[in-house]
Amino acid sequence: MKSFFRRSLGIALLALWGASAAAQPETGGVLRWRLINDPPSLDPVNSNITVATRGSNLYLETLAESSADGKQILPCLAESWKAEKDSTVWTFTLRKGVHFQKTVLGEPTENGGREVKASDVKYSFERLVKMHAARVMFANTITGYKELNDGKAQEWSGIKVLDDYTVQFTLDQPYAPFLAVMTYPNFGIVPKEDAEKWGKDFTFHPVGTGPFVLAKWDHDNLVRFDRNPDYWRKDDAGKQLPYLDGVELVVIPDNSVAYLEFKKGNLDVLPDIPDEYYQEITAQYGDALQEIAGLDVQYYGMNEKVPPFDDIRVRKALNYAVNREAINDLVLNGRYVLARGVLPPGMPAYDPDMRSYSYDPEKAKALLKEAGLENLEFTLHYNNNPRHKAIGEAIQAQLSELGITLKLSSSEVGAHYDAVRRGDYGLFRGGWAGDYVDPDNFLYTLFHSKNIGPQGNYSRYSVPEVDKELDAARRETDQAKRMEMYKKINQKIVDDAVWLFLFYSTNSLVSNPNVHDIHLAFLGDYMTSLTSVWLSK
Numbered sequence: 001m002k003s004f005f006r007r008s009l010g011i012a013l014l015a016l017w018g019a020s021a022a023a024q025p026e027t028g029g030v031l032r033w034r035l036i037n038d039p040p041s042l043d044p045v046n047s048n049i050t051v052a053t054r055g056s057n058l059y060l061e062t063l064a065e066s067s068a069d070g071k072q073i074l075p076c077l078a079e080s081w082k083a084e085k086d087s088t089v090w091t092f093t094l095r096k097g098v099h100f101q102k103t104v105l106g107e108p109t110e111n112g113g114r115e116v117k118a119s120d121v122k123y124s125f126e127r128l129v130k131m132h133a134a135r136v137m138f139a140n141t142i143t144g145y146k147e148l149n150d151g152k153a154q155e156w157s158g159i160k161v162l163d164d165y166t167v168q169f170t171l172d173q174p175y176a177p178f179l180a181v182m183t184y185p186n187f188g189i190v191p192k193e194d195a196e197k198w199g200k201d202f203t204f205h206p207v208g209t210g211p212f213v214l215a216k217w218d219h220d221n222l223v224r225f226d227r228n229p230d231y232w233r234k235d236d237a238g239k240q241l242p243y244l245d246g247v248e249l250v251v252i253p254d255n256s257v258a259y260l261e262f263k264k265g266n267l268d269v270l271p272d273i274p275d276e277y278y279q280e281i282t283a284q285y286g287d288a289l290q291e292i293a294g295l296d297v298q299y300y301g302m303n304e305k306v307p308p309f310d311d312i313r314v315r316k317a318l319n320y321a322v323n324r325e326a327i328n329d330l331v332l333n334g335r336y337v338l339a340r341g342v343l344p345p346g347m348p349a350y351d352p353d354m355r356s357y358s359y360d361p362e363k364a365k366a367l368l369k370e371a372g373l374e375n376l377e378f379t380l381h382y383n384n385n386p387r388h389k390a391i392g393e394a395i396q397a398q399l400s401e402l403g404i405t406l407k408l409s410s411s412e413v414g415a416h417y418d419a420v421r422r423g424d425y426g427l428f429r430g431g432w433a434g435d436y437v438d439p440d441n442f443l444y445t446l447f448h449s450k451n452i453g454p455q456g457n458y459s460r461y462s463v464p465e466v467d468k469e470l471d472a473a474r475r476e477t478d479q480a481k482r483m484e485m486y487k488k489i490n491q492k493i494v495d496d497a498v499w500l501f502l503f504y505s506t507n508s509l510v511s512n513p514n515v516h517d518i519h520l521a522f523l524g525d526y527m528t529s530l531t532s533v534w535l536s537k
Helices: 002-021 050-059 118-130 145-149 192-204 255-264 275-284 312-321 324-331 361-371 386-400 413-422 440-447 464-475 479-495
Strands: 030-035 064-066 073-075 078-084 089-094 159-163 166-170 212-218 222-227 246-251 269-271 289-293 296-302 377-383 405-411 427-433 499-504 506-511
Touching (some): 118 145, 118 159, 118 192, 324 386, 377 386, 386 405
Antiparallel strands (some): 159 166
C-alpha cells in the first residue's frame, strides 16, 4: 500500500506541476540527464537495451508512437493508416514535409536534409533484416521475411512502396500486435545515403528525423545531442520544437557521484532513483519526484542447457529459497512489486491470482535433497548496476543459509548481454522492459524456441506445446480469448520455473526545479520524450 500511495502521489503531483509549468515555455538551455553506462550503440540495428534506446530516441522516429501513458497509439512519421483483409494488409500514409537531419557530429550528412519518402521506410526495415538486428523478428509476420532473412531474396516482398508517401505491409496471417510493433524504436526510419556510407559505423554517425542530432560522443563520459533546427513538430501555439538547445547524456556509473552532481545542479534529471538515496530524495525533492509502476520484469535467468539448471527441481528450489519480500523492504525501500510471473501489472493478461512461488526454505531444501544436489556452487553474472549488485549480495546471503555458495561476477552492460545471448552463463541477471503494450512482446519474444539466443530466449527454453500456443495467440483476433491464452502460457512458464522470478519495478525520475513539462513515460524513463521539455532561467 505504501508503494502504491507513493506512485499515485507522484502521478498527482506530476499532473499539477506540469499543468502550472506548461503555460510559459522558454527556448534554450541544455538538459543534462544521467546514464549509468555508455550506450553500446545508437544504431537501431543494435540499440535494443534501455541505455541505448535513451540515446536513439532523441534522433530517431517511427511510423507510429505510444502515448506517454501507454493507452494510445498515435501518428508520428505516418499521419494515418488503415487495415484491410482481416488486418493482413496495412497501408500507412506518410506525413509530408518531414526531413532527415542535415548534420551529424557537426558535419553535413550524406542525405543533405532531404524529405522522407516511402522508399526510406522500406529500406529501413530491410536493413534491419539484412544486418540481423536482434528485434527485427517482431516484424517476422510480414510476408517475405524468411526469404530475406535467409538471403534468398534481395528485397522484402511484403513491403510495397505505392507512391512517395504511401507504404503498404502485407502479413502472412492476422497479427494482433502489428500496429503496436510499429511504435518500437528499432523500427525508426533512417536515410539510405548515410546508412550505406557508414555501414556498421552508422552507430557513430546516426541520422534520423528526430528533435535532436548527435553532436558529440565522448565514450564512457558524455553523449551530446543538439537541437534539430529543421524538426517538423510545432507546439499548439505554432512555435518550433524542441525548446531545448540540446541534451547531454552524462555517464556516471557511481550512484553517490551522480546524486552529488544532481544536488550541485550539474545534472538536471536523475532517472531510476538510487535506492540508497530514495528517502532523502523523497524528503527534499518530493514535488519533483515522479514514480509509476514499470511495465517490466526483473529476473535471474537459468540456462536450461547448463547443469544444474537443466533440473527443474533446482530451478524451483531457487525460487523457494529467495525471500524477495525482505529484499524489497531492506534494499529497495519497498518500492517494487514481487513478481508472480512474466507479465507485469499494467500488461493485458496479467493475472494477480496465478500460482507462483513463496518463500519456503524447507521446500527448497527438500527439492535439492531429492535432486541429490544439496551443496551447490555456481556464479551469478550481472551487469554493473549498483542495484543489481545489492540484490545479488542479499540473495547470496540467503542462499548460503541453505548451503548454496553463490559467487558474483559483474561486467559492463554490453559485454554482459553479449555473453547472455551467446549462452555463456548458467545463471544471469536479466530484465525485460516492454517495447510495446502487448503480452506477445514478453511471452513470444522471451520463450518461443525460434527466439533462442540473441532474439530474447536467453534461458534456451524449448517446449513444443508452448510454441504452438504462442503461435496461435498471435493469430487470434478475439482479444478476450487471446488474453486467456496468454494467461495459460504464463502459468506454464512459471510452473516450469524458467526464471528465478524477482520483481516488477517502479519507474522513477527526479528533476531539478528549473525543468518543466517532463513526463515520465509508461514504458520507462528511456522512452520519456524530451521534445516539449523546457528549462526556466
